[in-house]
Amino acid sequence: MLFHQDQRDALKLVVYGHSGIGKTRLGCTAPKPLIVLFERQGAATIELYCREHGLAPHPTIHVETWDELLEVMRALSRTLSIAVVYRALNAKRAEEGHPEALTDAQLEAAIQALPYDRPEWLVVDSATEAGELMEAAVKRDAPPPKGKDGLPAPSMRHAVTIMDRFRAFLKGMRDLPLSVLFLALRDDRDGTETADRVTRVRMPFKSMGEDLMRTTNAVGVMSREQVEVGRSEKDEPIVELRRMVRFAPLPSWAMGKEFGSLSVEEPDVGAWVAKLATSAPETKQAKKK
Numbered sequence: 001m002l003f004h005q006d007q008r009d010a011l012k013l014v015v016y017g018h019s020g021i022g023k024t025r026l027g028c029t030a031p032k033p034l035i036v037l038f039e040r041q042g043a044a045t046i047e048l049y050c051r052e053h054g055l056a057p058h059p060t061i062h063v064e065t066w067d068e069l070l071e072v073m074r075a076l077s078r079t080l081s082i083a084v085v086y087r088a089l090n091a092k093r094a095e096e097g098h099p100e101a102l103t104d105a106q107l108e109a110a111i112q113a114l115p116y117d118r119p120e121w122l123v124v125d126s127a128t129e130a131g132e133l134m135e136a137a138v139k140r141d142a143p144p145p146k147g148k149d150g151l152p153a154p155s156m157r158h159a160v161t162i163m164d165r166f167r168a169f170l171k172g173m174r175d176l177p178l179s180v181l182f183l184a185l186r187d188d189r190d191g192t193e194t195a196d197r198v199t200r201v202r203m204p205f206k207s208m209g210e211d212l213m214r215t216t217n218a219v220g221v222m223s224r225e226q227v228e229v230g231r232s233e234k235d236e237p238i239v240e241l242r243r244m245v246r247f248a249p250l251p252s253w254a255m256g257k258e259f260g261s262l263s264v265e266e267p268d269v270g271a272w273v274a275k276l277a278t279s280a281p282e283t284k285q286a287k288k289k
Contacts, residue, residue, distance in 0.1 A: 010177060011273065014127070014213055015245055016184035016201045017222030022243045022267065023125065023183040025049055026222065028058060030121035030181055030269040034082055035060045036072060038129035056115035061089065066137035068092065069130060073172050080118050080178060083111045119178060121269070127184040127212055131166060131203045138162050159205065166208050170215045181269060182212060186221065220245040222267065243267050 017023055024042045027035055028049040035046060037060055050057050059082050063069045068089060075088040086107065093101035102110065124130060138161050139154070147153035173180050187202035187209070201209035213219045222245050230238040245267050 011179045011218075012174060012182075012216040013180070013218050013220070013269075013272075014182045014184060014201065014216045015220045015222055015267075016128075016186045018186050018188070021222050021224065023222060026243075026245075026267045026269065027123035027125050027181060027183055029267065029271075030123055030179075031273065032116050032118075032120040033058055033123045033181075034085070034119035034121070035123040035125060036069065037062045037125050038133070039125075042125060057113075059114055059116075059119065061085065063089075063133075066130075066133040069133065073169075073176075076122070076176055076178075077172065082114055082117050082119060086111055121179045121181055122173075122176065123181045123183065124173075125183045127182040128202050130169070131205075131208050134165055134169065135162050135204045138165065163205065163207060163211075167211055170211060174215050179273075180216075182216065184209075184212070218247050220247040 015023065015026060024037075024045045027033060028046055035058055037043060037046075040062055043060060043062065046058055046060055049055075061072060063072065071089050071092050072085055075085040078084065090102050090107050092098075138158060139152070142158070142161075144152040144154040144158055173182075185202040187200045200206065201212055203209040203212070222243060224241050225244045226239045227242045227244070228237045229240050232238055
């Protein structure tokens with residue numbers, strides 16, 4: 001067993017990559033996911049994936065503001081019921097006069113249509129947009145003064161407040177008794193395009209990406225790589241372009257030193273979990289039993 005039973009074997013993973021590379025589709029492979037979506041167009045990808053695999057639509061919540069994301073987290077911290085999350089978020093939207101607030105009948109119909117009520121994974125798509133919403137919320141609550149050029153000039157206090165709130169957000173995610181997959185954009189401002197080099201997560205502040213990676217069990221970078229899938233009649237390599245995820249080494253406390261790091265894996269969260277569960281060495285507590 002990977003973790004103590006009261007943690008429900010929860011994993012916290014980060015996977016990041018370029019826009020359009022397939023991160024949303026990757027999130028769909030998580031076992032029994034609740035997907036928190038920040039870009040509305042991602043809903044089409046989720047719907048297509050489920051239809052292709054003969055699945056009922058994955059429970060998906062589209063959040064537009066930092067306050068809505070906090071409402072989702074508060075509901076999850078009370079109970080892991082998706083129905084409770086739906087009701088809490090809809091009540092907030094109805095109170096604020098949001099145009100997408102559902103009627104009681106529409107809400108109950110959406111809840112009845114859920115394929116499951118208790119998720120195994122929370123998919124945050126994406127952490128980059130979550131950070132941007134949080135930064136916007138801080139600037140909304142305390143607008144920065146304008147500089148001599150007339151443009152906003154955020155003070156050091158703004159940066160400190162943003163970092164403090166983001167760390168509190170990460171702590172809340174870490175403490176949830178379910179697995180979490182953070183999807184994020186890849187920061188290419190260093191100019192590298194090398195698939196086997198882990199760069200960094202794109203966030204409003206570099207330190208936000210570093211904090212995100214430090215609070216998770218594994219960090220993977222998603223890329224497209226040429227993979228040899230066979231040989232031709234002339235014994236020439238047959239190559240396909242596939243989406244792959246390469247993980248940085250896992251912390252020894254999570255997986256055991258002898259496990260080392262995950263090799264290149266095809267993007268399927270369910271397959272990763274199965275491999276981790278069967279490959280990780282037993283914990284000291286398990287061995288004592």
